[in-house]
Structures are given as structure tokens and as C-alpha cells.
Amino acid sequence: MRSTPIQLADGRELIYFDLPGDPPRQGEDTRELPPPPPASELRFDPMRGDWVAVAAHRQERTFQPPSTHCPLCPSTPEFRSEVPGPYRVVTFENRFPSFSDRTSENRIMPGIRPGEGRAEVMCFTPDHEGSFAELDARDVRLVLDVWAARTEAMSALPGVEQVFPFENRGEEIGVTLSHPHGQIYGYPFIPPNVRQILLYLESDPGAFGYRLSREQSDERVVAANEHWTAFVPRAARWPFEVHFYPHRQLPDIPALTEEERDAFAPLYLDVLRRFDALFDLPLPYIAAWFQAPVNQARETFRLHLQLFSIRRAPGKLKYLAASESAMGTFINDVSPEQAARMLRDALPPFT
Amino acid sequence: MRSTPIQLADGRELIYFDLPGDPPRQGEDTRELPPPPPASELRFDPMRGDWVAVAAHRQERTFQPPSTHCPLCPSTPEFRSEVPGPYRVVTFENRFPSFSDRTSENRIMPGIRPGEGRAEVMCFTPDHEGSFAELDARDVRLVLDVWAARTEAMSALPGVEQVFPFENRGEEIGVTLSHPHGQIYGYPFIPPNVRQILLYLESDPGAFGYRLSREQSDERVVAANEHWTAFVPRAARWPFEVHFYPHRQLPDIPALTEEERDAFAPLYLDVLRRFDALFDLPLPYIAAWFQAPVNQARETFRLHLQLFSIRRAPGKLKYLAASESAMGTFINDVSPEQAARMLRDALPPFT
Known part of the structure; x- marks a missing residue:
């Protein structure tokens, strides 16, 4: 570069x-x-x-x-x-x-x-x-x-x-x-959303690894390769939400190895294309890198990417109305298992 | 009734x-x-x-x-x-x-x-x-x-x-x-958003009263009467956000006196009409009653109403994109003092 x-x-x-x-x-x-x-x-x-x-x-x-x-x-x-x-x-x-x-x-x-x-x-x-x-x-x-x-x-x-x-x-x-x-x-x-995770990691420093190993054997995996797993989290807040976890603890993007970087590109492209294939429409989305803070939790926080869409069906969006915006409580109209199945079925399997 | x-x-x-x-x-x-x-x-x-x-x-x-x-x-x-x-x-x-x-x-x-x-x-x-x-x-x-x-x-x-x-x-x-x-x-x-307030009240049980007395003498008041003050909070997250505080501690709507109920109606109507007068357009809004939880903080939590709009200008909405939706950090493009001024100027003063 x-x-x-x-x-x-x-x-x-x-x-x-x-x-x-x-x-x-x-x-x-x-x-x-x-x-x-x-x-x-x-x-x-x-x-x-x-x-x-x-x-x-x-x-x-x-x-x-x-x-x-x-x-x-x-x-x-x-x-x-x-x-x-x-x-x-x-x-x-x-x-x-x-x-x-x-x-x-x-x-x-x-x-x-x-x-x-x-x-x-x-x-x-x-x-x-x-x-x-x-x-x-x-x-x-x-x-x-x-x-x-x-x-x-x-x-x-x-x-x-x-x-x-x-x-x-x-x-x-x-x-x-x-x-x-x-x-x-x-x-x-x-x-706030990172601080909340830090707070949790204080009592359970291995939380990211535990979550990954549980999700890897689950029906909510969308695609995976040697270095990354892309899954819909069990308590997804958004109709279509996929988290990309690397297979080891590392704090941020600079810490990714050459191999991990090479492996990310095709997997991410695959899931993005599933998003667009879902309703045969460009899906509006937010892609957000969660990195360890610059000066904290460098040994426990795990870099990951959260990708989520506000579209819940063709012509229908998920809005953040009173429950989400005022109370902070999400109502998700698509079950995470169904979302994962729809994303897996949207295109031939990732290889 | x-x-x-x-x-x-x-x-x-x-x-x-x-x-x-x-x-x-x-x-x-x-x-x-x-x-x-x-x-x-x-x-x-x-x-x-x-x-x-x-x-x-x-x-x-x-x-x-x-x-x-x-x-x-x-x-x-x-x-x-x-x-x-x-x-x-x-x-x-x-x-x-x-x-x-x-x-x-x-x-x-x-x-x-x-x-x-x-x-x-x-x-x-x-x-x-x-x-x-x-x-x-x-x-x-x-x-x-x-x-x-x-x-x-x-x-x-x-x-x-x-x-x-x-x-x-x-x-x-x-x-x-x-x-x-x-x-x-x-x-x-x-x-979560109520729990967060409860946590804060543990260390500062008089927080609501303190905030009200500070806001009452401030340039961000939109309208007030004997029992209620409607103000734009100093750290508003939304382009147009007004909080309605009763003038004493009480946990929930049932605890309002007859006089407080009578006083609420004209004040709330006044501010709602200011919302619609702002851009001469029906303003999309969320109105959210924050009450004490059923079984907690009944003596410290103060009932209040939060009213906020996602419209930041005619033809422009405030969206909750990555910073808000993923990180929980709001970027507000309208200063709270300016929002209060605009709302005060939208109609003749409330009396």
C-alpha cells in the first residue's frame, strides 16, 4: 500500500x-x-x-x-x-x-x-x-x-x-x-455502547471467546472461513444483523495478520451480496467496527464488525420509535434464526 | 371519567x-x-x-x-x-x-x-x-x-x-x-434508559430537583406555568427535544393532583402546536412518559414527559446512523439554545 x-x-x-x-x-x-x-x-x-x-x-x-x-x-x-x-x-x-x-x-x-x-x-x-x-x-x-x-x-x-x-x-x-x-x-x-461492553468484560473477561464458540455451532451462522465467522446474534436488535468475529482475541484492525485480512475480504463481500440479494434491492445498512478503546481493555475486548439493516421487508423499514429511542428497548419483528436462514438461502453457500 | x-x-x-x-x-x-x-x-x-x-x-x-x-x-x-x-x-x-x-x-x-x-x-x-x-x-x-x-x-x-x-x-x-x-x-x-437513571439516582437522589431548578432559570425554557416547566435539556440528543417536568417529586401519572393534571393540558398543547408551527408542517415526534418503575425508586425518580422530533429542517430528518445506532453517541445538528429560541418564536408566548 x-x-x-x-x-x-x-x-x-x-x-x-x-x-x-x-x-x-x-x-x-x-x-x-x-x-x-x-x-x-x-x-x-x-x-x-x-x-x-x-x-x-x-x-x-x-x-x-x-x-x-x-x-x-x-x-x-x-x-x-x-x-x-x-x-x-x-x-x-x-x-x-x-x-x-x-x-x-x-x-x-x-x-x-x-x-x-x-x-x-x-x-x-x-x-x-x-x-x-x-x-x-x-x-x-x-x-x-x-x-x-x-x-x-x-x-x-x-x-x-x-x-x-x-x-x-x-x-x-x-x-x-x-x-x-x-x-x-x-x-x-x-x-456508551463500548463502555457497556467493557463493564461486562470486567466480570467475564472471556466473554467474546465464549460467545464465538457457542455461535459457531449454531443455526445462526451465515458464512465462515478459517479466520472469521459471520453470524446473526441470538439477541439481535435489527431485522437483519450479522456480526463478524475473528477467531482469536485481538483489539483492533491494525492487529489483524496478513492472513486474517486476506480472509476477511471475500467473506464480507459474500454477506454484503446476500444483503442485496435478500429482497433483490440495495439494502440500506450500517457497518460498524467495534474496536478496543485506545487505552483500555486491549487484552479482553475483541475486534468485530457489526453489520445491520433497517429494512425488515420490501417496502417496510424498521424505525426506532418510542420503545427503542426513548426506553432503549428493541422490538425485533424478524427472529434471528429466520434472518440467518433467509441470508443463507439468498445465494449459494459461501465456500 | x-x-x-x-x-x-x-x-x-x-x-x-x-x-x-x-x-x-x-x-x-x-x-x-x-x-x-x-x-x-x-x-x-x-x-x-x-x-x-x-x-x-x-x-x-x-x-x-x-x-x-x-x-x-x-x-x-x-x-x-x-x-x-x-x-x-x-x-x-x-x-x-x-x-x-x-x-x-x-x-x-x-x-x-x-x-x-x-x-x-x-x-x-x-x-x-x-x-x-x-x-x-x-x-x-x-x-x-x-x-x-x-x-x-x-x-x-x-x-x-x-x-x-x-x-x-x-x-x-x-x-x-x-x-x-x-x-x-x-x-x-x-x-435500559430508565435503569441508567436509577443508577445515577443512587449517588445523587435529588438529581431531578436540581436539574429543574437549574433549567428554570435558563434560556432553554420553552413554556411554563405554576405546576410544570417545559424546557430543552442542555445535552439534548434530538434537534427539537422538550422535557416536561412537574414542580415536585412524584413517581408516576396516577400521583398527579387534580391541579397538576389541569395545568398539564394547556401547556402540552401549547408546545405541540409550537412543534407544528416550527416549519408549518406536522412535525413527526415521539412523546414518551418516563415514570418510576413499578417497584423501584418511587421516592427519587420524578415523572416527566420527553417530547422530541426527528425533523431537523424542512425536508431534512435526523437519522440514527452509525454513531447513534452502533456506538450510542448522538450528534445533534441544532444547538439546544437555538432550538428553544425557535420554539419560543414559533407562536406568541404561552400564558
Whole structure:
């Protein structure tokens, strides 16, 4: 993997990631851009025990632009996008970031602090009409290497406690740009859902291994190979939810071996294609990497990927209404065993 | 308030609630209905620490029927709905319940138990085209009395640990029936978001009172009267979020005095109308009553209502994407102070 960092017109960093043999990356960002906005503000709710990022500047972010004005396509003579030239995979700091290093000390008071951290956009492919599921395994492997490199780099940034690579896919899930892309957040705290797992691991440090061995012998496995098992968890919250567990304890993406990285790509592609085959429709989904926090539980937390869809049937979505959004209790209308069966039956078995 | 309980054709209970002077409620449910489905199954995720209700029968529930076939309108000679005759306010057991008493003992094993409890539908008005905001104060007062009566009744049911009256409003939030209605859940456990508050109250039993007194002197108050204050919380997670606090500690709706009930109706109507006036559009919202659990924290938990919208601007919704859904961390694109100002400015001041 070759990386080529450049600076965008407003000072933000952009990095091209390439395979051996790819052409050198050149070109300058010639746009006139205003300076990036200041960091968001974090506010703590002691009763809920969570931080909220108030990022009012994000109201102005680019919203479903026409494909001729896609900010994630390579720039053309007609339209100068966020990426000055051709690319294979590229990451850059979000122009409307939820977290950044442009903090000011003005508003430090109890329960309020600046949204220090990092928010990056990652384009998986220059093909505007493509999708992650249509990448070839070699490009998925490159994407995984980029996640590893950015996890390492962001873990070293001041204040970052959790690095979170993710993809939101589909307008139904609120994606404002249709070009295939993901994001990477560097949170300046451990998010509640990870903290909850850490708490549990304190009393049961081997929980991930135990869960994997139980699931491997279960009817909810969707696909597996030597290094990974993809299964629908027994208490799935979403109609279609698949967790990808590596077969050994390791804290984060950088810790994956060459073999584990090679093995991930085809398995993930297989399950993504099952998602789209399910209803013969591009399935809206969230793909979320759960990594160990930068400074905690490195020996007990196990890296894994959670992939879930909000579609429960053609024309029907799972919404987070009062029970989920206010009480935190999920009602799942599809049984996990049925979801696993439907995903297994959607395509020929993975080999 | 007068209540008239009857049985529906499949044995479910329906209760008419009326004001003095309303006609007697009669009429029989003459439909042929299959027996109601068995209870859902609860599954526990030890790492997340939450129960999920797997309710596969709900996939078949009525989905956006034409208004001539609304199951919540009073029955007519042409269409027999869930409600046999005319009504003012009515509650009945959900035909596709997330929780019920139709449990079987088949599947009891570690981390799995039957979805014992209760799920009721509540029609606020027979007017199919109406909305809660268009009720008059007298009918809101009746609705509040019904919430109180059902909270008392459901609190006494075996296994129910938390009674949760709520309204989901708007297709954007997943409402499958447009007739103005809410629901009441009787959960057989304390939901995670309430449990989190209980945990905090252990170390700070006066937290609710402290928060109220701080918010009362703050720029985030939207409307208030002698018994209630409606404010946008400092760490709001949603673009437009208003909490309604009573001015004294009390555990649940039944504990409200006559005066507090009378005072709630106009205040709540005022804020609901501000919601709709904000963008001159019916705002999709969730209204969620946080009550003390049936058997815990009755002296420290304070009843309150949380009202929040997923609309952040005309044509733009707040989606729960990866940060919210996977990590539990909210990014709010509207500052709480700005939201309060917008709501105050949407209509003349509340008096």
C-alpha cells in the first residue's frame, strides 16, 4: 500500500491510498474555501451518562447533490470536488466534522467541553454508481489496510479514546451523499455502547471467546472461513444483523495478520451480496467496527464488525420509535434464526 | 371519567373512557377473528445488558391501510374496525402485541424468557384526520386520566416492572396507522434508559430537583406555568427535544393532583402546536412518559414527559446512523439554545 498525503485548500489533510502499479497522485486543490468550522461542543448528561456532540455547523452540510456535483468523485475540469485528482481509495478530514482539533477553550465548564477528535471521510471507490459490495476482494483488502493505517494514526492523536470506522449506506438511513463512502470517527471519549461492553468484560473477561464458540455451532451462522465467522446474534436488535468475529482475541484492525485480512475480504463481500440479494434491492445498512478503546481493555475486548439493516421487508423499514429511542428497548419483528436462514438461502453457500 | 370495559371477538379487552354526559357505549364485536398470537420471546444480551423482544408475528401487522379501512376509527356498517362503536377515548390490547399474557413455558432457558406483559393501543380521538395537538384541553385532561388509570391497572399485572405510555406521530417515524393514537407498554423488566437513571439516582437522589431548578432559570425554557416547566435539556440528543417536568417529586401519572393534571393540558398543547408551527408542517415526534418503575425508586425518580422530533429542517430528518445506532453517541445538528429560541418564536408566548 502506498500513501500520498496532500493538503486541501482550507488546510485539511487528504491521503491517497494506492496499490503497487497505480499512477502517482498529483494535482492541487485550487478551490477557494472558507476556513473549516470550529470543533463541535460536547455536552454531558449525567443522568443518561453520555456525551452529545452539538455540531450546529453540520446543518449546512452538502445534502443530496446532483451526481454532476458529487464532492466525492475525482475533480473534473467542470466541477472541483473534495478530491483534486483520480484515486483508488482516499481519506480526508470531513469539511463538516463532528470532531476536530479546531477547539477553543471558551466554553469549558462542568459537563461541557470542546469536541476534540477527528472525523474523516473515506471513499471506497471513485465509481459514483458503485457500492462496497461491488468492489473486488483486492480493493476490499486495500480498504481494510487503510482502516488499519487510519486507526493507528488516529489512536495517536491527542484526546482520541476510540477509533470508529463505519459505513452508512442508503438514503433510508440518512446518507446525504450517494457516492460509496464511509467515515472514521476519533471520539474523545469511550462511547456508551463500548463502555457497556467493557463493564461486562470486567466480570467475564472471556466473554467474546465464549460467545464465538457457542455461535459457531449454531443455526445462526451465515458464512465462515478459517479466520472469521459471520453470524446473526441470538439477541439481535435489527431485522437483519450479522456480526463478524475473528477467531482469536485481538483489539483492533491494525492487529489483524496478513492472513486474517486476506480472509476477511471475500467473506464480507459474500454477506454484503446476500444483503442485496435478500429482497433483490440495495439494502440500506450500517457497518460498524467495534474496536478496543485506545487505552483500555486491549487484552479482553475483541475486534468485530457489526453489520445491520433497517429494512425488515420490501417496502417496510424498521424505525426506532418510542420503545427503542426513548426506553432503549428493541422490538425485533424478524427472529434471528429466520434472518440467518433467509441470508443463507439468498445465494449459494459461501465456500 | 366513566369507563366501560368490553371484550373483543378474540377475547382481548377494550375499554371506553368517557366524560359525564357522553352517551352509553354499546355494540358488540361481530368480526370473526383468529385467536391472538402468543407472546413474543425475550432474549438477553449480557454484553449489552439489555432484553430484546422478538415478536415475529408483528411482521404481519396492519400497514398503512386506506382511510376507509382504518382499524382505529369507530366501526361502520361498511367496515368493522377494532372499536365496535362510537367513542371519545378508547384503549384496547394490541392485536399484534410486543408483550402479552399469552405466554408458554416452552422456551425458558438462560437468557430467554417469554414476553410477559402488556401492550395496549389508545385512540385519543375518533377523528381520523385529527391530531393530539388539535384536541381541546378537556379531552387532553381525559387522556391524562386514562394514562393514570391504565398505569395503575398495568402496574398491578403480574410481571410488569415499567409502564410506558407513549405516542409515535408521523410516517417519518414509522407509524403504520395514521389515525391519532398512542400506545402503552407494560414491560416485564426495567428498560435500559430508565435503569441508567436509577443508577445515577443512587449517588445523587435529588438529581431531578436540581436539574429543574437549574433549567428554570435558563434560556432553554420553552413554556411554563405554576405546576410544570417545559424546557430543552442542555445535552439534548434530538434537534427539537422538550422535557416536561412537574414542580415536585412524584413517581408516576396516577400521583398527579387534580391541579397538576389541569395545568398539564394547556401547556402540552401549547408546545405541540409550537412543534407544528416550527416549519408549518406536522412535525413527526415521539412523546414518551418516563415514570418510576413499578417497584423501584418511587421516592427519587420524578415523572416527566420527553417530547422530541426527528425533523431537523424542512425536508431534512435526523437519522440514527452509525454513531447513534452502533456506538450510542448522538450528534445533534441544532444547538439546544437555538432550538428553544425557535420554539419560543414559533407562536406568541404561552400564558
